[in-house]
Amino acid sequence: MFxxxxxMIYQGEESGFVAECVExxxxxxxxxLDDxxxxxxxxxxxxxxxxxLQALGFVARPPISVNFEMEPIYA
Structure with missing residues (x-):
């Protein structure tokens, strides 16, 4: 049960951001990011x-956990 x-949120190829669910x-x-x-x-x-939701394997009213993927900055 989830x-x-x-x-996951990551930068789009050309502009903006993309959000993709894992499950x-x-x-x-x-x-x-707000958008x-x-x-x-x-x-x-x-x-x-x-x-x-329980048939899909989730608890009732599950929270959304978001990770943001960033490019590293090198000095």
Missing amino acids: YTIKA LPVVTQGAT VIRNLREALALHLEGED
């Missing part, structure tokens, strides 16, 4: 609407 919905087939994008987080919440809500 306690959280896990997602669910949900991917979205946004121009800013991509808002879009991720909306995409997850639409994807899970009417679904039985």
Whole structure:
């Protein structure tokens, strides 16, 4: 059973940011981090609407855990 919905955020190839869920087939994008987080919440809500979360292996009302992937800066 999954306690959280896990997602990764990384920079898009050309611009903006991409959010991709680990366990669910949900991917979205946004121009800013705030946009991509808002879009991720909306995409997850639409994807899970009417679904039985326990049948999918999640606890009721699971929180979303987000990791942000950044390029290293070298001096």
